[in-house]
Amino acid sequence: MRITIVGAGYVGLVSAACFADFGHDVICVDKDEARVTALKHGRMPIFEPGLEKLVMRNASAGRLQFEQEIGPAVATADVVFIAVGTPSRRGDGHADLSHVYAAAREIGRSLTGYTVIATKSTVPVGTGDEVEVVLREAAPNARFDVVSNPEFLREGAAISDFKRPDRIVIGADSGAALAVMQEVYRPLFLNRSPVVAMGRRCAELTKYAANAFLATKITFINELADLCEAVGADVQNVAHGMGLDNRIGSKFLHAGPGYGGSCFPKDTLALLKTAQDHETPLRVVEAVASVNEARKRAMGRRIIRALGRDVRGSRVAILGLTFKPNTDDMRDSPAVAIVQALEDAGVRVSAYDPEGMEAARTYLPNVTMAGNAYEAAADADALAIVTEWDLFRALDLERLGAAMRHRRLIDLRNVYSRAAAEAAGFAYSAIGTGSPAVSASAGHAANVEPSAGRALAAAE
Structure with missing residues (x-):
């Protein structure tokens, strides 16, 4: 044809x-x-x-x-x-x-x-x-x-x-x-x-409904991850147990820093506007969109808490800038809000992404772009994995730590095990692994040192 x-x-x-x-x-x-x-x-x-x-x-x-x-x-x-x-x-x-x-x-x-x-x-x-x-x-x-x-x-x-x-x-x-x-x-x-x-109208609505439901699954497991941290559970085990139910399924049950990209953020918002115009508000989707936006900034505060004292002037290495692996798309990437929160708190940021750095320069002009993960980590006080590129799944943790000023690893994608990170000398925090001290909840801000608390206020 x-x-x-x-x-x-x-x-x-x-x-x-x-x-x-x-x-x-x-x-x-x-x-x-x-x-x-x-x-x-x-x-x-x-x-x-x-x-x-x-x-x-x-x-x-x-x-x-x-x-x-x-x-x-x-x-x-x-x-x-x-x-x-x-x-x-x-x-x-x-x-x-x-x-x-x-x-x-x-x-x-x-x-x-x-x-x-x-x-x-x-x-x-x-x-x-x-x-x-x-x-x-x-x-x-x-x-x-x-x-x-x-x-x-x-x-x-x-x-x-x-x-x-x-x-x-x-x-x-x-x-x-x-x-x-x-x-x-x-x-x-x-x-x-x-x-x-x-029918034509059914097809148009099917696309938005599908994306809104997937966004809901992501946001649900992210909030559940915060609860896991508070009660001493592991969200990966919980998600696995949930996903084995074929009515639920395992896809999109991976806790992380929130969804981004060219589809979910704009499509959930457009669906909400359509629903409002027809006086049939979608309260669940409203909550999903609101929670997801807040979560991205909260991930920046999580990194700040991991730094502890003397946050201003610290250096953080970010691995992964695109909203997901295997793309160069920076639209609504969680990395943008995370880096902005860090910079607002006076933190200097270096970063590496296999495909997204050229596009990222438009969004993050003050970030130092590195040639590889180890170069990004040089003299860093903490390192955060934001996008789970395959390239970041088998890093030489000893070499990575040797390049850093302080060995702190904030794993926002749960790529590494705590045992492997701690064996390489890292203070390790991940998403939903029963560590209330590094929870993304703003309610834990009162437990940090005064200098970090001031930095958190600047990042809000």
Whole structure:
């Protein structure tokens, strides 16, 4: 089939490369001239494992093209996917749909023959109705259908997720449109990937509901970790016991510094705004969003407490800056709030991340970026693991400690065992391991030394 994808960002680029790899003829359109030029020369605008090779293979085979002009690409397409950004709108937190509607307007001006327009961008329920209105205004006599086809890609595993999905959600109010979309995804039928057909509004809401529920699981286990610390339990054992119940499952039950990235923060907020507009508030999701934001800053206070006396002027090494491994995405990363809390308390920060340091410089201009983990640790009074890159799972702890001024390890991802860290001479604290003295709860601030208490106040 002939497919056009509007938007060469994360979702659009991964989708374009994978559709081309299925054998479809794909044109990926983006208004950013520099981005299109780079892609034509095989340079990726994002880091995603396997993406560069996939793009280059299909571009070389002639199945994948990158263009700036939307008109010719739409005119020849059987299906046009809208895959532009929908960030939180400045001021009120609603999803900013201006790029979606602008794309729909341009698509409408170029339609020839029956075309399916599929919204792959994450959009609030009812957006497809408005996209249809915009298209009809731009092309009163065109033959088209609008469907919702939300993506469920995990950064760092997007290609695998696209090619071996849990489900393919297609929100279509037309039998003809559903048939076209089933043909688009026919190569995946060999993997028995289920196509879940539903109404367009149902599909739009399914995406937000899924992300909000996963965010809830993360936040639940994070709060439970604080309780484990207070009562002398181990959250990893508790999570394991919970996860063996197949009604719950083990995924997203890993305690840490809170969720971030391009999806969960903005999608939970957009869902809340939609619910408020319809006077059906989602109290659980409201609590999830609030607790998660507070937790990130609390992780900075946890590190400050581990430093003890004379916090101002101390040096802390941060390992991992991106919101998760195998990406260079810094959007809403817990590392940003953590570092800002440390800097507010007068702490100097050095950091290392395998892929995220270039992007991190925009968010954290005062951080000293190091060439590797051991360089980041040089003369540090404490070291914190913030992102669980594989590279950080087998560090030489003796070498790491030898580079530091004081051997303090704050493991915000529970990568190491207490026994291994203490055998290397580290004072060790982790998440949810029954150590009330290093709890993230603000209620423990009164137990720290006066100098650390003043630093905590500055970090609040």
